[in-house]
Amino acid sequence: MKVYSEVSSNKLKTWLIMILFVVFITTIVYVFSQALGGGLSLVGFALIFSGIISFGSYYWSDKMVLSMSGAKEIKKEDNRELYNTVENLCIAGGVPTPKIYIMNDDSPNAFATGRDPKHAVVAVTTGLLNSLSKTELEGVISHELSHVRNFDTRLMAVVAILVGFIAVISDMFMRTLWFGGSRDNNRNSSAQGIFMLIGIIFAILSPIAAVLIQLAVSRKREFLADASAALLTRYPEGLASALEKIASYPRPVKHATNATAHLYISNPFKGKDKKSFFAGLFDTHPPMQERIKILRSM
Amino acid sequence: MIYAVIVIALVLLFLWFLYNGLITAKLRVNEALSQIDVQLKRRADLIPNLIETVKGYAKHEKDLFEKVTQERSALVSAKGMAEKSEANNQLSQTLKSIFAVAEAYPDLKASQNFMELQTELSDTENKIAYSRQFYNSSVLDYNTKIKVFPNVFLAQLLNFKDAEFFGADAKDKEKVEVKF
Numbered sequence: 001m002k003v004y005s006e007v008s009s010n011k012l013k014t015w016l017i018m019i020l021f022v023v024f025i026t027t028i029v030y031v032f033s034q035a036l037g038g039g040l041s042l043v044g045f046a047l048i049f050s051g052i053i054s055f056g057s058y059y060w061s062d063k064m065v066l067s068m069s070g071a072k073e074i075k076k077e078d079n080r081e082l083y084n085t086v087e088n089l090c091i092a093g094g095v096p097t098p099k100i101y102i103m104n105d106d107s108p109n110a111f112a113t114g115r116d117p118k119h120a121v122v123a124v125t126t127g128l129l130n131s132l133s134k135t136e137l138e139g140v141i142s143h144e145l146s147h148v149r150n151f152d153t154r155l156m157a158v159v160a161i162l163v164g165f166i167a168v169i170s171d172m173f174m175r176t177l178w179f180g181g182s183r184d185n186n187r188n189s190s191a192q193g194i195f196m197l198i199g200i201i202f203a204i205l206s207p208i209a210a211v212l213i214q215l216a217v218s219r220k221r222e223f224l225a226d227a228s229a230a231l232l233t234r235y236p237e238g239l240a241s242a243l244e245k246i247a248s249y250p251r252p253v254k255h256a257t258n259a260t261a262h263l264y265i266s267n268p269f270k271g272k273d274k275k276s277f278f279a280g281l282f283d284t285h286p287p288m289q290e291r292i293k294i295l296r297s298m
Numbered sequence: 299m300i301y302a303v304i305v306i307a308l309v310l311l312f313l314w315f316l317y318n319g320l321i322t323a324k325l326r327v328n329e330a331l332s333q334i335d336v337q338l339k340r341r342a343d344l345i346p347n348l349i350e351t352v353k354g355y356a357k358h359e360k361d362l363f364e365k366v367t368q369e370r371s372a373l374v375s376a377k378g379m380a381e382k383s384e385a386n387n388q389l390s391q392t393l394k395s396i397f398a399v400a401e402a403y404p405d406l407k408a409s410q411n412f413m414e415l416q417t418e419l420s421d422t423e424n425k426i427a428y429s430r431q432f433y434n435s436s437v438l439d440y441n442t443k444i445k446v447f448p449n450v451f452l453a454q455l456l457n458f459k460d461a462e463f464f465g466a467d468a469k470d471k472e473k474v475e476v477k478f
Contacts, residue, residue, distance in 0.1 A: 088424055091337075091425055092429070094326070
C-alpha cells in the first residue's frame with residue numbers, strides 16, 4: 001500500500017517540477033525583456049524553449065544522466081554474475097529486468113535512472129563490483145530496484161536535468177557577478193543595472209533550486225529504499241555492510257556533478273571536493289551511520 | 299434527497315475502488331504464477347539435454363534417467379500449485395543425486411557441456427526460488443486483502459477464493475544434521 005501511494009506522489013511531483021521549470025524560465029525572461037524594453041516574442045520563445053526542455057527531460061533524462069556519468073551498457077555475456085544477480089532480484093520484486101551499465105571508476109557507488117520500470121537502468125561502478133561480496137551486491141542492487149519500483153528514478157532524473165540546468169546557470173551568473181562586475185567600470189549604468197538584476201534573480205533562484213532538490217529527494221526516500229531492499233533480499237546485513245564499505249572508501253566518483261549527485265546510493269563527493277559554495281546546499285543523502293544503524297536493527 | 303444521492307455516490311465510489319483493488323491483487327498473483335511457470339518450463343527444457351550429456355559418460359545409471367524423465371513429465375503436466383511444487387521438489391532431489399553421481403565420472407564432470415548445463419540449472423533453481431518469493435508475497439497480499447474488513451463482504455459476495463502458496467521443499471526445511 002505504502003509503495004503504491006509513493007508511486008503516485010512521485011508521478012505528481014514530476015509533473016509539478018516540469019511545470020515549475022517552464023514557469024520559472026518564462027518569468028525570468030519576461031522580467032528580462034521588460035527591463036530591456038523588448039517585446040513579448042522573446043517570452044513566447046522562452047515558453048516554447050523551456051517547454052521543449054521540460055518534455056525532453058521526461059523522455060531523455062536517463063540518457064543525459066548516463067552520458068554525464070560515463071557509463072557503458074553491458075550484455076549478459078560481459079558479466080554473467082552481475083546480470084544474474086539483477087535478473088533474479090527483478091524476478092523476486094516483480095519488475096522487468098532493467099538495462100545494466102558499468103562505470104569505469106574505482107570508487108564504489110551505484111545509481112538507477114529511467115522514467116518507469118520498463119525503461120529503467122541500473123548503473124554500478126567497477127569499484128563496487130570489485131569490493132563487494134555477492135550478498136552485499138544484492139543489497140545494493142535491490143536498493144536501486146526499489147528506487148525504480150517507487151518511480152523515484154523518474155522524479156530524480158527530471159530533477160537532475162531541470163533543476164541542474166537552473167543551478168548551473170545560477171552558478172555561472174553568480175561568478176560573473178562577484179568576479180567580473182568590478183572590472184568594467186566604463187560600461188553604461190543601465191546595462192550594468194540589468195546585469196546586476198539578473199545576477200540577483202539567479203542568486204535567489206539557486207538556493208530555491210537546491211531546496212527543490214531536497215524536497216524531491218527527501219531523506220525518507222533513501223530510508224524507504226533501504227527498507228524495501230531489506231524486504232526484497234530478506235537480509236538487511238548485506239546492504240548494511242555494503243554501505244559500510246562504500247562509506248569507508250576515501251575517493252569521490254569522477255563523473256559525479258551537482259546535478260546528478262542525488263541519484264547515487266551514497267554521496268559521490270565523499271564530503272570533500274565540492275565543486276562550489278552551493279554544493280553544500282545539495283547535500284541530499286542522510287548520514288551513512290544512521291542508515292547502517294537502522295538496517296542493523298531490522 | 300441531495301444527501302441521499304451523495305451518500306449513494308460515495309458508497310458506489312468506495313465499492314468501485316475496493317473492487318479494482320481486489321482485482322489488481324488477483325491479477326498480480328496470476329502474473330507471479332506465470333513467472334514461476336516460465337522458470338519451471340525452462341528447467342524442464344534443460345533436462346533432456348542433461349540426460350543426453352550424462353548418458354554419454356555414464357550409461358549404466360539407467361534407473362536415474364528413467365526417474366528424472368518421469369519426474370520431468372510429471373512437472374510438465376502438473377496442474378495447480380500444490381502439485382507443481384510437489385513435482386518441482388521431487389525433481390530437485392533427483393537432480394541433486396544426478397550431480398552426486400557425476401562426481402564419480404571425471405570425464406563427465408570436466409565436459410564443457412555438462413558444466414554449462416550445471417550452471418544453467420543452478421541459475422534456474424535460483425530463479426525458481428526468487429519467483430516463488432514474489433509469488434508468495436503476492437499471495438499474502440491478496441489473501442489479506444480479501445479477508446480484512448470491510449473487503450471481506452465484497453470478496454465473499456463475488457466469490458473471491460484464497461490463493462495457494464507455493465510451498466518450499468519439505469526436505470529443505472528439515473534440520474541439517476552434521477555428523478563427524
